[in-house]
Structure formats: structure tokens, C-alpha cells
Amino acid sequence: MGTDTPESIDAAALAFCATIAPGMPEYVDVVPGEGAQIAYCFSNAAEAVRRHGGSVAYGWIIWRWPGRYFEAEHHAVCRRSDGTLHDVTPMLYGQTRILFLSDPGAVFDPTRFRPNRLMAEAGNPVAAEYVALSIERADILNAYGEPGVDHTITPQDQARLDAINPRWMALYRELERG
Known part of the structure; x- marks a missing residue:
């Protein structure tokens, strides 16, 4: 949905x-x-x-x-x-x-x-964690979308994303299941 x-x-x-x-x-x-x-x-x-x-x-x-x-x-x-x-x-x-x-x-x-x-809805800890990780991911990725910024993701930022993404995707699947 x-x-x-x-x-x-x-x-x-x-x-x-x-x-x-x-x-x-x-x-x-x-x-x-x-x-x-x-x-x-x-x-x-x-x-x-x-x-x-x-x-x-x-x-x-x-x-x-x-x-x-x-x-x-x-x-x-x-x-x-x-x-x-x-x-x-x-x-x-x-x-x-x-x-x-x-x-x-x-x-x-x-x-x-x-x-x-x-913002996560109150009383949903899965959504709260998902939102927190979404914000963290966006902070990393949005730094590369600013005008005048090199759009090549640094190895450090890629490592941060690689650490976040599996949990972020698992949380999304959990949200889908309701």
C-alpha cells in the first residue's frame, strides 16, 4: 500500500x-x-x-x-x-x-x-525505527544531490549505507505486513 x-x-x-x-x-x-x-x-x-x-x-x-x-x-x-x-x-x-x-x-x-x-505515528516502534533510518539514509544521499557537489558516493558513505540498508528494507517489509 x-x-x-x-x-x-x-x-x-x-x-x-x-x-x-x-x-x-x-x-x-x-x-x-x-x-x-x-x-x-x-x-x-x-x-x-x-x-x-x-x-x-x-x-x-x-x-x-x-x-x-x-x-x-x-x-x-x-x-x-x-x-x-x-x-x-x-x-x-x-x-x-x-x-x-x-x-x-x-x-x-x-x-x-x-x-x-x-514522522512515525505514535505507538509504532517499527515505524519509528524505519523513519529514523530513512532520515539517516536521506541525510547521506541528499548530500550528493546538492548543486556543485561531486555526486560520487565516498567509500565511507557507501559503507554507512550498506550498514543501514538491510535493516531499513527489513523494516519496510515488516510495515507492509502490518
């Missing part, structure tokens, strides 16, 4: 969002724009605004794997002149609505990568 749009904005979702940015998350309809591509939300939203007006709204898509963990992914949607939001970026798994947390401080900057944020 994995992460998807949360079915409701409950206390756990609000608590996670509060760790990301102030404000209330809201559901936003996804209607892919002309020529829009999966995973290119920043350029998709900018192009839609250029064509149809409005403005780009920056923030985070909130994903949830119920009972396991939350994940926030840096994202952009369009704000119409009446203030309503709509997402013009097609979703990888065909979602027709997302949970979006506006964050005016999260303006897209191609020189600054904003990693996904994760």
Missing part, C-alpha cells in the same frame, strides 16, 4: 503539520494541466500561472501510511484569483486530490533542495 493522501485531517495529521509549518492543511483537487509532467510541480505550476493567471502557492504535500508514518514533500500548486487552490501536477499513482500545507517560506529555489520530512 504505502503512503497516500490522508483520508481525514485528524489530530495526528495536524500534529505532524505543526512540525512543518504554521497553518491548516487543506484538500486540493488535482486536475493535471496541459503538458504537465509527474514530479515537475514547480515548473507545472509556474506554466499554469503564466497561461491562466493567479499565483504559485508553495508548501508541502502531506502523505500518510495509516498507522505507520507521515511524510511531507515540498510542492507547488496554483492559487486562483479567488484564493482557491488547485494542483496541475499529475500524481504518480493517479490521486485526484492531495492534502496541501501552505508554507510561504518554502519558495522553490533550484539551488536549495528541501528534503522530505517524516
Whole structure:
């Protein structure tokens, strides 16, 4: 199953969002724009605004794997002149609505990568360990995605990943089993 749009904005979702940015998350309809591509939300939203007006709204898509963990992914949607939001970026798994947390401080900057944020749901020690290892892996790998950085993983970092990956994958399989 994995992460998807949360079915409701409950206390756990609000608590996670509060760790990301102030404000209330809201559901936003996804209607892919002309020529829009999966995973290119920043350029998709900018192009839609250029064509149809409005403005780009920056923030985070909130994903949830119920009972396991939350994940926030840096994202952009369009704000119409009446203030309503709509997402013009097609979703990888065909979602027709997302949970979006506006964050005016999260303006897209191609020189600054904003990693996904994760938080295990309370009471799930397997998810807590999985999230901790996911963050550790991302910290290693994201260092190689920054502009101007040599993308060859050092032997030291590869050794760190090799030590993390078996446990990380085993935890994921355990989460899948429920």
C-alpha cells in the first residue's frame, strides 16, 4: 500500500503539520494541466500561472501510511484569483486530490533542495525505527544531490549505507505486513 493522501485531517495529521509549518492543511483537487509532467510541480505550476493567471502557492504535500508514518514533500500548486487552490501536477499513482500545507517560506529555489520530512505515528516502534533510518539514509544521499557537489558516493558513505540498508528494507517489509 504505502503512503497516500490522508483520508481525514485528524489530530495526528495536524500534529505532524505543526512540525512543518504554521497553518491548516487543506484538500486540493488535482486536475493535471496541459503538458504537465509527474514530479515537475514547480515548473507545472509556474506554466499554469503564466497561461491562466493567479499565483504559485508553495508548501508541502502531506502523505500518510495509516498507522505507520507521515511524510511531507515540498510542492507547488496554483492559487486562483479567488484564493482557491488547485494542483496541475499529475500524481504518480493517479490521486485526484492531495492534502496541501501552505508554507510561504518554502519558495522553490533550484539551488536549495528541501528534503522530505517524516514522522512515525505514535505507538509504532517499527515505524519509528524505519523513519529514523530513512532520515539517516536521506541525510547521506541528499548530500550528493546538492548543486556543485561531486555526486560520487565516498567509500565511507557507501559503507554507512550498506550498514543501514538491510535493516531499513527489513523494516519496510515488516510495515507492509502490518
